[in-house]
Amino acid sequence: xxxxxxLNGEDVSCQAEAGDRLAYILRxxxxxxxxxxxxxxxxxxxxxxxxxxRAVPSCLVPAFRVRGAEVVTIEGFELTDDYADLRxxxxxxxxxxxxxxxxxxxxSAAALLDERPRPEATEILEHLSAVFCRxxxxxxxxxxxxxxxxxxxxxxxxxxxx
Amino acid sequence: MRIDExxxxxxxxxxxxxxxxxxxAVLCAGGTELFSEGPAGPADRNRTLISLHGIQELRxxxxxxxxxxxxxxxxxxxxxxxxxxxxxxxxxxxxxxIGTFAVRNLATLGGNLSVTDRFRDCFPILACMDALAExxxxxxxxxxxxxxxxxxxxxxxxxxxxxxxxxxxxxxxWDLGIAHKLGFxxxxxxxxxLFVALARTDKRALSDIRILYACDRALRSRExxxxxxxxxxxxxxxxxxxxxxxxADYCSHAGIRESSAARFLTLVRRAFxxxxxxxxx
Numbered sequence: 109x110x111x112x113x114x115l116n117g118e119d120v121s122c123q124a125e126a127g128d129r130l131a132y133i134l135r136x137x138x139x140x141x142x143x144x145x146x147x148x149x150x151x152x153x154x155x156x157x158x159x160x161x162r163a164v165p166s167c168l169v170p171a172f173r174v175r176g177a178e179v180v181t182i183e184g185f186e187l188t189d190d191y192a193d194l195r196x197x198x199x200x201x202x203x204x205x206x207x208x209x210x211x212x213x214x215x216s217a218a219a220l221l222d223e224r225p226r227p228e229a230t231e232i233l234e235h236l237s238a239v240f241c242r243x244x245x246x247x248x249x250x251x252x253x254x255x256x257x258x259x260x261x262x263x264x265x266x267x268x269x270x
Numbered sequence: 271m272r273i274d275e276x277x278x279x280x281x282x283x284x285x286x287x288x289x290x291x292x293x294x295a296v297l298c299a300g301g302t303e304l305f306s307e308g309p310a311g312p313a314d315r316n317r318t319l320i321s322l323h324g325i326q327e328l329r330x331x332x333x334x335x336x337x338x339x340x341x342x343x344x345x346x347x348x349x350x351x352x353x354x355x356x357x358x359x360x361x362x363x364x365x366x367x368i369g370t371f372a373v374r375n376l377a378t379l380g381g382n383l384s385v386t387d388r389f390r391d392c393f394p395i396l397a398c399m400d401a402l403a404e405x406x407x408x409x410x411x412x413x414x415x416x417x418x419x420x421x422x423x424x425x426x427x428x429x430x431x432x433x434x435x436x437x438x439x440x441x442x443x444w445d446l447g448i449a450h451k452l453g454f455x456x457x458x459x460x461x462x463x464l465f466v467a468l469a470r471t472d473k474r475a476l477s478d479i480r481i482l483y484a485c486d487r488a489l490r491s492r493e494x495x496x497x498x499x500x501x502x503x504x505x506x507x508x509x510x511x512x513x514x515x516x517x518a519d520y521c522s523h524a525g526i527r528e529s530s531a532a533r534f535l536t537l538v539r540r541a542f543x544x545x546x547x548x549x550x551x
Binding site for chain 2: 148
């Protein structure tokens with residue numbers, strides 16, 4: 109089947125089998141390797157992408173659901189201010205995630221900050237438990253997200269008052 | 271699963287006519303169950319798949335004083351995003367225990383209730399609450415109590431050739447609401463079980479109690495529940511022991527594994543103790 113959708117802000121199209129998973133399409137058809145295909149059941153979270161503005165495990169998204177949708181991978185998210193806040197926040201807190209889980213951690217954290225601009229530690233841990241990577245201790249991740257939340261709030265404030 | 275053709279209807283009437291044309295088609299809600307089967311899946315033959323994800327009218331949520339009505343394509347994340355108290359708290363805690371937040375963005379309530387191999391997490395709690403499910407076929411519709419979807423051997427008997435459109439959840443206040451998941455908490459394991467106990471009290475007596483344990487099948491004994499109704503609370507130790515004994519007999523008649531029965535009886539005992547503690551408090 110032919111798939112037309114928006115990928116990282118660009119209109120794209122490709123051929124895929126109806127049952128292909130989005131993670132597979134991103135990696136094989138578009139060489140976007142930020143989404144890692146691991147458990148294929150959605151619980152490791154390493155293939156996280158944003159689908160129509162919601163963070164989802166791309167291994168559970170079949171090709172036919174992508175038609176006409178908007179998909180953002182870590183490669184597209186890297187170009188945004190929200191990503192810069194997270195990168196700087198995690199760096200300041202000494203909690204930079206490893207290259208393997210970076211995309212999933214940042215996309216999960218961004219989804220949380222969209223919902224709750226000042227999240228509690230328990231909410232952060234709950235959200236980041238969606239990513240099965242243990243390269244940091246949980247308190248470092250909490251500090252990272254909270255620092256990023258501060259940077260983001262400051263940026264929003266300056267933008268609103270410019 | 272090998273997919274031959276995918277139909278993505280935009281409205282419910284389109285979905286109903288597609289199902290009429292393809293009565294053997296597989297209905298797909300959020301897709302988390304179908305696509306977490308692993309690379310092989312049940313690849314016995316090519317199947318036509320009708321994906322309901324684009325039908326907005328199946329995402330409607332409304333509430334009256336007596337019940338909440340949830341469209342079957344409402345995602346679990348949308349259910350959790352409803353303001354506190356909109357849906358019963360015990361149901362909320364069950365939904366919160368399903369998958370990760372990202373999986374809940376895809377998974378739907380209707381999908382969770384329609385899995386045919388084993389009852390998934392929302393089923394036991396909603397069955398205990400006497401929730402109703404609306405099924406549509408052609409121009410006809412019918413409401414079914416979820417308890418009627420439990421077959422004689424305790425296994426799921428989901429209607430075929432019909433589309434689950436709405437779930438009506440009664441809002442009766444429960445004095446005790448326990449939902450305890452056994453298994454890995456965030457993983458959509460086909461081996462997890464769910465224990466649910468709901469109880470109402472009136473004038474320091476147990477007026478209604480419902481206990482359901484869903485492992486590889488659903489275990490619920492209305493006889494034991496009726497025998498407990500009317501007992502004074504706190505329940506006396508001998509009442510608890512006799513009820514636990516009755517459940518032990520029930521388990522041995524049902525022929526479930528000893529380990530599952532032992533877990534069930536421990537949870538039953540704990541539920542009675544929690545009920546007593548609640549009353550004493």
